[in-house]
Structure formats: C-alpha cells, structure tokens
Amino acid sequence: MKSRSCMLFIGLALAAAAFPVHAQGFTPSKPIEFYTHTGPGGGGDVFARAISAAMDKERLAPVRMQVINKTGGGGATAMAFLANEKKGDTHTIAVYTGLWITNPLMRAEANVTLKDLTPLVGLVREPAMLVVKSDAPYKTLKDFIDAAKKNPGQLKQSAGSIGARDWVVRQLLMTNTGANWAYISFPGGGERIAALLGGHVNIMLVEPQEAGEHIRAGNMRVIAQVSDTRLAAFPNVPTIKESGFDIPTVPQVRGVVGPPGMPAEVVAYYEGLFARFVKTPSWKKYLDDNLFEDGFMRGPELARFFDQHTDVTRNILKEGGVKVVR
Amino acid sequence: MEVIGYISQGFGVALTPLNLVWCFIGVFLGTVIGILPGIGPAATIAMLLPLTFRMDPTGAVIMLAGIYYGSKYGGSTTSILLNVPGESASVVTCFDGYQMAKRGRGGPALGIAAIASFIAGTVGVLGLMLVAPPLAKFALTFSSPEYFALMCLGLGMVVLLAGESMVKALLAMLVGLWLAGMGTDLFTATSRFTFGIAELLDGIDFVVVAIGVFALGEVLGNLEGREGTQMLPVPKGLRNLMPTWQDMKDCRFAFVNGSLVGFIIGVLPGAGSTIASFISYGIEKAVSKHPEKFGTGVPEGVAAPEGANNAETGGAMVPLLTLGIPGSGTTAILLAAFILWGLRPGPLMIQDNPTLFWGLVASMYIGNVMLLVLNLPLVPLFAQILRLPAYVLYPAIFGLSIVGVFSVSSSLFDVWMLAVFGLLGYGMRRLDYPAAPLILGFVLGDSMERALRQSLMMSQGDLSILVSRPLSATMLVLTALILIAPLFKWANSWRVRAIG
Numbered sequence: 001m002k003s004r005s006c007m008l009f010i011g012l013a014l015a016a017a018a019f020p021v022h023a024q025g026f027t028p029s030k031p032i033e034f035y036t037h038t039g040p041g042g043g044g045d046v047f048a049r050a051i052s053a054a055m056d057k058e059r060l061a062p063v064r065m066q067v068i069n070k071t072g073g074g075g076a077t078a079m080a081f082l083a084n085e086k087k088g089d090t091h092t093i094a095v096y097t098g099l100w101i102t103n104p105l106m107r108a109e110a111n112v113t114l115k116d117l118t119p120l121v122g123l124v125r126e127p128a129m130l131v132v133k134s135d136a137p138y139k140t141l142k143d144f145i146d147a148a149k150k151n152p153g154q155l156k157q158s159a160g161s162i163g164a165r166d167w168v169v170r171q172l173l174m175t176n177t178g179a180n181w182a183y184i185s186f187p188g189g190g191e192r193i194a195a196l197l198g199g200h201v202n203i204m205l206v207e208p209q210e211a212g213e214h215i216r217a218g219n220m221r222v223i224a225q226v227s228d229t230r231l232a233a234f235p236n237v238p239t240i241k242e243s244g245f246d247i248p249t250v251p252q253v254r255g256v257v258g259p260p261g262m263p264a265e266v267v268a269y270y271e272g273l274f275a276r277f278v279k280t281p282s283w284k285k286y287l288d289d290n291l292f293e294d295g296f297m298r299g300p301e302l303a304r305f306f307d308q309h310t311d312v313t314r315n316i317l318k319e320g321g322v323k324v325v326r
Numbered sequence: 327m328e329v330i331g332y333i334s335q336g337f338g339v340a341l342t343p344l345n346l347v348w349c350f351i352g353v354f355l356g357t358v359i360g361i362l363p364g365i366g367p368a369a370t371i372a373m374l375l376p377l378t379f380r381m382d383p384t385g386a387v388i389m390l391a392g393i394y395y396g397s398k399y400g401g402s403t404t405s406i407l408l409n410v411p412g413e414s415a416s417v418v419t420c421f422d423g424y425q426m427a428k429r430g431r432g433g434p435a436l437g438i439a440a441i442a443s444f445i446a447g448t449v450g451v452l453g454l455m456l457v458a459p460p461l462a463k464f465a466l467t468f469s470s471p472e473y474f475a476l477m478c479l480g481l482g483m484v485v486l487l488a489g490e491s492m493v494k495a496l497l498a499m500l501v502g503l504w505l506a507g508m509g510t511d512l513f514t515a516t517s518r519f520t521f522g523i524a525e526l527l528d529g530i531d532f533v534v535v536a537i538g539v540f541a542l543g544e545v546l547g548n549l550e551g552r553e554g555t556q557m558l559p560v561p562k563g564l565r566n567l568m569p570t571w572q573d574m575k576d577c578r579f580a581f582v583n584g585s586l587v588g589f590i591i592g593v594l595p596g597a598g599s600t601i602a603s604f605i606s607y608g609i610e611k612a613v614s615k616h617p618e619k620f621g622t623g624v625p626e627g628v629a630a631p632e633g634a635n636n637a638e639t640g641g642a643m644v645p646l647l648t649l650g651i652p653g654s655g656t657t658a659i660l661l662a663a664f665i666l667w668g669l670r671p672g673p674l675m676i677q678d679n680p681t682l683f684w685g686l687v688a689s690m691y692i693g694n695v696m697l698l699v700l701n702l703p704l705v706p707l708f709a710q711i712l713r714l715p716a717y718v719l720y721p722a723i724f725g726l727s728i729v730g731v732f733s734v735s736s737s738l739f740d741v742w743m744l745a746v747f748g749l750l751g752y753g754m755r756r757l758d759y760p761a762a763p764l765i766l767g768f769v770l771g772d773s774m775e776r777a778l779r780q781s782l783m784m785s786q787g788d789l790s791i792l793v794s795r796p797l798s799a800t801m802l803v804l805t806a807l808i809l810i811a812p813l814f815k816w817a818n819s820w821r822v823r824a825i826g
Contacts, residue, residue: 039368039655040368040369040371040372040658040659040662041368041372041652041655041658041659041660041661041662042658045372045662046662046665046666049372049375049376049662049666050666052376053376053379053666056376057379067372069369069372069735070735070736071528071735072524072525072527072528072735072737073510073524073525073527073528074510074527074528076524076527077524077525077527077528080524106515107510107515107517107527109517109520109522109523109524109527110524110527153786154786156783156784161512161513161515162513162514162515163515182783182784182786183783184470184780184783184784185512185513185780186780187512187776188595188652188658190595190645190651190652190653190658190661191595191596191651193649193650193651194465194466194468194469194595194596194645194649194651195469195470197466197649198466198467198468198469200469200470200784201784209665209670210650210672212670212672213650213670213671213672213673213674213675214650214672214673216672216673216674217672217673217674219673289668290665322515
C-alpha cells in the first residue's frame with residue numbers, strides 16, 4: 001500500500017542517515033572528550049585544562065575540548081577505559097604521561113599498554129631540577145654524591161612512587177656513581193617540598209616552575225638540571241652531564257593518544273590540529289611560563305619513541321630490582 | 327599595625343559590587359555542593375575553571391574560595407537530617423547530629439552547626455590574616471614522625487568513642503584499618519587486597535564507605551520497624567526549631583575547640599578536615615562533664631566537629647598562600663588554578679599580589695557572614711524534611727546516596743561497593759558494633775601507615791625517631807595517657823566497690 005511503502009522509504013532513509021558518515025575530511029561535530037588519569041589539580045589534569053583553554057582561545061577547533069577525569073590504578077583505569085569502551089570513537093582523546101609507559105610494566109592488572117592505543121602527538125618534555133635546601137652544605141651535585149658515598153644510605157630524597165621519574169634518575173645516578181641514598185615516597189608534591197624545606201630530607205627533584213619561586217624566595221638552591229641543555233631561566237646551573245655524570249636524560253613526557261581503531265583521516269585531523277596548535281602564541285607562552293621543552297612528535301615518530309622508551313624503562317626497572325611483569 | 331591598613335584595602339576590593347556577586351555565587355554554590363553527597367568542592371572547582379579564565383583573578387579566587395568554605399556549611403545538613411555525610415568531613419557530625427534529629431531537635435542541630443561554622447570560619451580567616459607566616463614555618467617542622475604521632479592521637483580517640491563495648495569498638499577500628507590498606511602500596515608498588523580487580527588498585531573511596539555504613543546501614547536497619555509513619559518527631563513552633571540559649575552556652579568550649587583544632591590541623595599539609603573533626607570531637611568529649619551523653623545527641627557533639635571542618639579551610643589556605651604548598655585536595659586544585667591564571671604560587675605570592683591576598687581574606691569574612699545569613703533562616707525549612715513519611719524519605723536517601731557515589735568517579739563498581747558497605751553497616755547495627763571507630767580507622771589507616779614507614783625510612787629503621795623529636799614525643803605521650811585513662815577509672819570504680 002502507498003502508506004506502507006512510504007513508511008519503508010522513510011525507514012530506509014532514517015537508517016541510512018544513522019550510519020556514521022566517513023567523510024573525507026574529518027571535522028569534529030560534538031565536544032571532544034579529553035581524558036586525563038589524574039584527579040582535579042593533578043599534573044595531567046592541569047595540562048589538559050591548559051590545552052583546552054588555549055585551544056578555545058586560539059579557536060583552532062570548531063568544538064570545545066571537555067576535560068574528564070578518569071582516575072585510578074596509576075593510569076590503568078583510563079587506559080583500559082580507552083581501549084575497551086572507546087574503541088573507534090572519533091571524539092575521544094587522552095593525555096598520556098610517562099606513567100602510561102611505566103605503569104603497565106610494573107602492574108599485572110594494568111593490561112593495556114600504549115601499543116594498544118593510537119599514538120597522536122607528543123607535546124612536551126618536562127625537565128626537572130635537583131634542589132637542596134639553601135642552607136645545605138652541597139653546592140654542586142658532586143658535593144652531594146661525595147657526601148652520599150661517605151654516608152651510604154643516610155642521605156634522603158623526597159620523591160614520588162617507585163617507577164616515577166625521580167626514582168629513575170636516582171637509579172641511574174646510583175648505578176653510575178656507586179653512591180646510595182634513601183628514597184622516601186610522599187604522595188603529593190606539596191608534602192615533598194614541605195619535607196625538603198623543613199630539613200627532613202636532603203634533596204629532591206622539582207619542576208622548574210616550582211623551583212623558580214622557592215629560589216626567588218631564597219629557600220632552595222638548584223645544584224643540577226635534569227635536561228640536555230641548560231634552560232634559559234637557569235643559565236648558571238650545570239646539567240647532570242656537565243656535572244660529570246654521564247647518564248641519559250630522563251624526560252617526563254606528556255602528549256595525546258587516542259583509542260584503538262581510530263580511522264586514518266581522524267588521526268590525520270588530530271595530528272594536524274596539534275601541529276597548528278604548537279605554533280600558536282598561547283602555547284608558546286604556556287611552554288615559557290612553565291619552563292617546558294617543546295617535544296613535538298607525531299605519528300610514527302611517536303610510536304617509535306614509545307617502543308624505545310618502554311625498553312629503556314624496562315631495563316632500568318630490572319636493574320633497580322623492581323619486578324617487571326611484561 | 328599595618329595589618330589594619332592592608333585589611334581595609336582588602337575590604338575595599340572585596341566590597342565592590344562585582345566581587346560581592348562572585349562571593350555570593352561561590353558560597354551559594356558551595357552550600358549546594360556540600361548538601362549533595364558525593365560531589366565535593368574539588369570537582370566543582372575543577373569544572374568551573376574554564377569559566378574563570380575570562381575573569382579577573384581576584385574575583386575568580388573569591389568565588390572559588392567561597393565554594394570551598396561554603397561546602398563545609400552545607401555538608402552538615404544531610405548529615406544531621408538523614409545520616410548521609412554530605413562531605414567526608416561531615417561524617418563526625420552524623421554521630422550526634424542525627425541523634426538530635428531523631429529526638430526532634432533537628433532544627434537546633436542545624437542551627438548550632440551553622441553558628442559553629444560561622445565562628446570557626448571567622449577564626450580561621452583571622453588566623454590566616456594574622457599568623458600565617460609564622461604558622462607556616464611551624465607547619466614545616468612537622469614531618470612523618472609528627473604526622474604518625476598525630477594519627478596515633480586520633481586513633482586514641484577510639485577509646486573515647488567506644489561506648490559500652492571496648493572490644494567491639496577496637497574490632498571495628500581494625501576492620502577500618504584493614505580497609506584503608508586495600509589498594510596499591512605507595513613505596514613498593516605492590517597491590518594489597520585488590521583481589522585482581524583493577525578498580526580496587528587505588529583502594530576504596532571514603533565516600534563509598536561513609537555513605538554505605540551510615541546512610542544505607544541506617545535505612546536498612548530502620549526498614550525492620552515501622553512503615554509509612556512519620557519518620558522522626560518534628561516539633562511545632564519556631565522556637566523549637568532553633569537552638570536555645572542553653573544550647574549556645576553548652577557549646578561555648580566547643581566553639582573555641584573546633585576553631586583552634588581545625589585551624590591548626592588545617593595548616594599541616596598532610597592532615598585533613600576529617601581528622602580535625604574527629605580530634606575536635608574527641609577533645610570535646612574528653613573535657614565534657616557528661617561524656618556518656620555523647621553519641622546520644624548533645625549540641626557540643628555537633629558544634630565541635632562542624633567548627634573544626636570550617637576552621638580547617640582557613641588553615642589549609644595558609645600553606646597554599648604562604649608557601650605554594652597545598653594543604654588539602656581542594657587547595658591542590660586552587661594551586662592549579664593560580665598557575666593557570668598566570669600567578670606564581672610560592673613564598674613570594676602575597677608580596678607580589680597584595681590586592682589579591684587581602685581582597686581574598688576580606689571576602690572570606692564577608693562570605694562567612696553571607697553563609698550564616700543564608701543558612702540560619704533555612705534551618706526551619708530544612709527541618710521540615712524530617713516530616714516526610716518513611717516511604718518517601720528512605721527511597722530518597724537511597725537515590726541520593728547512589729547518585730552521589732556515582733558522581734565521584736562515574737564508576738558503577740563504586741555503587742556495588744556501596745551496597746556491600748550498606749550491608750556491612752546494617753550488620754554492624756544489628757550486632758551493636760559502633761560505626762565511628764571503623765570510619766576513624768579507615769580515614770587514618772592509610773596516612774598513619776605511610777607516616778610510620780616514611781619515618782622509619784628517614785631513620786634507617788630506628789624506631790627512636792618517634793620519641794626523640796619533641797613534637798612527636800609529646801603527642802605520643804598524650805596518646806598513651808588517653809589510652810591509660812580508662813584503666814584509672816576502672817581501677818577507681820573497683821576500689822569504690824571493694825570498699826563500699
């Protein structure tokens with residue numbers, strides 16, 4: 001009957017419209033969900049929000065990026081969420097940090113690795129500063145290492161958890177020099193700084209921006225930079241290599257990944273978006289303010305970096321006596 | 327004193343119409359967030375951050391701070407009326423607050439909570455204004471041994487919270503300590519009691535345990551009794567719905583206690599508002615002339631913890647503004663906000679941004695007044711909620727609890743855990759196990775173990791570090807005294823019985 005064939009036609013049209021349209025040039029049509037594995041105020045969270053705000057300001061994307069916290073398991077929850085529940089989603093991206101490389105190596109439950117996700121872009125490398133309290137007797141890193149050798153296990157470093165970047169730097173330094181000092185984990189950066197300023201520990205690694213403020217106030221002294229070249233803001237502080245210790249520089253990396261199964265043109269879109277983004281003045285200002293290094297990498301270069309870094313980290317963990325599960 | 331000059335400038339900034347509007351929006355939002363269980367000020371501030379980028383930083387920080395201390399006012403509402411802790415620090419308010427509501431004194435409980443919050447909030451701001459720098463220096467002398475001793479003091483409060491059966495209280499505390507240990511060990515990255523479940527890698531959320539044991543446990547326990555009748559007695563007349571002068575007199579010491587304990591503990595970066603409310607409650611009970619009445623519904627039992635968790639916000643701002651070190655989860659996101667706005671938090675922040683600092687301090691005074699004016703008249707209104715019949719109220723509590731828990735990390739697993747803890751709370755109620763020690767153990771267990779291990783790492787395994795430092799030694803001695811005190815009472819009563 002006429003009405004029935006009409007209904008059929010309308011039904012088919014609706015069904016056809018419901019199929020996702022794989023346009024040649026992908027553009028997002030609804031807000032992009034930008035996941036981070038830290039809680040509000042954490043490192044990845046602040047990073048994601050800064051990107052989201054700058055993107056908004058520069059109007060590079062036709063939609064906004066909404067930051068969503070997916071905490072748990074040192075990043076494992078967020079990674080599993082991306083791999084299992086957001087497969088093929090074109091409007092989902094996430095911030096990765098070095099923890100996404102280290103965590104799956106150490107925890108059996110963290111069974112999603114970066115190989116299972118789609119690398120999009122690497123964005124920053126964060127250098128760090130080795131600092132001591134301003135009234136400490138160590139003027140250079142060599143002073144500290146010598147003191148540590150004289151009193152094995154007595155000196156203390158306040159830091160994050162095992163496998164974090166401060167642990168890796170300590171491991172590399174201890175293996176290189178034969179010195180030995182205690183590693184005391186504190187869950188929050190604030191507590192670590194409080195421990196140093198209160199004189200309860202002797203040394204710690206801080207981000208350059210945090211260090212800057214306390215140095216300006218005269219509370220801390222920087223004895224070395226964890227960086228390949230000296231930062232412009234700290235021209236008189238030697239890098240670890242310049243201090244005479246030949247260890248690889250361990251950057252804290254941050255960037256963006258996507259869920260598995262992202263179509264090629266969507267990946268190209270995001271890579272292009274971020275490639276334009278890192279050239280903007282807002283982004284340059286962000287890098288300057290926070291003393292980050294521009295570590296822009298895309299696509300295959302990023303994938304190679306992940307593989308390389310995973311192997312290097314695995315070796316360091318094994319040498320440090322940490323159980324490696326994959 | 328130059329302080330007067332600065333603060334007048336600050337009022338000048340805070341009293342501009344725009345900043346007053348931001349202050350009001352902040353405290354109002356904060357109150358609403360505090361009332362809703364689950365979602366807290368930290369998450370709210372995080373969500374509002376994008377909006378603040380177009381604002382002037384002073385106005386923005388006034389609003390966000392308003393959310394922070396406003397939420398502490400709202401948190402007591404559901405704790406008192408429904409036994410649902412609206413915010414983790416409000417769990418102690420449930421002990422006496424809900425009992426007061428059960429006896430028809432819900433209105434006075436809410437009123438006392440608001441007044442205590444106002445007094446303590448103001449004291450907190452006064453402290454921030456006057457003694458911030460030296461107090462921050464004092465806070466730096468606190469490290470792992472002192473935190474461990476402080477937590478021991480807090481756990482010692484179990485003795486004071488025990489009620490009739492010390493054994494049951496201690497058992498509950500041990501269960502709480504065990505639950506606190508679940509998750510990933512910070513120092514060795516090994517998983518403990520995670521049963522291979524990825525969602526347990528970070529341990530169990532406090533909100534899940536507190537709401538499960540208190541709210542759901544209570545509802546399940548009550549389901550056995552009446553049905554459909556009015557749940558709790560609500561007296562008529564405005565006078566019965568507000569605190570009496572006698573109540574205020576009873577709480578004189580509690581106001582002072584809550585303010586000081588809350589503020590000082592707030593200044594310490596490693597201790598939070600929940601610990602502050604427990605310790606304040608414990609001290610209040612210890613110095614009270616009628617300690618056995620605590621837990622049955624005494625106004626001081628509401629005033630002390632409520633004051634403590636409000637003064638703690640003022641205290642937590644001290645390390646944030648004078649050192650750039652966050653004193654709590656919410657101040658951590660405020661720190662992030664400062665960075666995103668281009669301010670540089672650290673020791674020189676007040677010096678570099680005097681208008682912001684003094685404007686913020688002045689706005690906190692104003693905000694506290696706004697909150698008192700907002701909350702007190704609403705007390706009789708809120709108290710009417712208790713008139714709802716059980717078949718309306720219980721499902722509402724269930725729904726509020728489930729949505730609140732889900733809103734924390736959008737995890738259905740948390741909701742299932744909520745059910746488990748609801749059953750646990752019900753079981754504890756039936757077998758007469760007190761819930762307070764379990765919560766105390768759960769709150770303190772994690773930090774306490776961490777502090778002990780950090781201390782031992784600092785001393786290379788030498789336990790004497792705990793007693794060789796004056797502050798930690800003092801607190802440990804106090805703990806020992808608290809633990810021994812019941813023995814004296816027992817020995818005394820034995821002697822009296824033997825003679826008489």
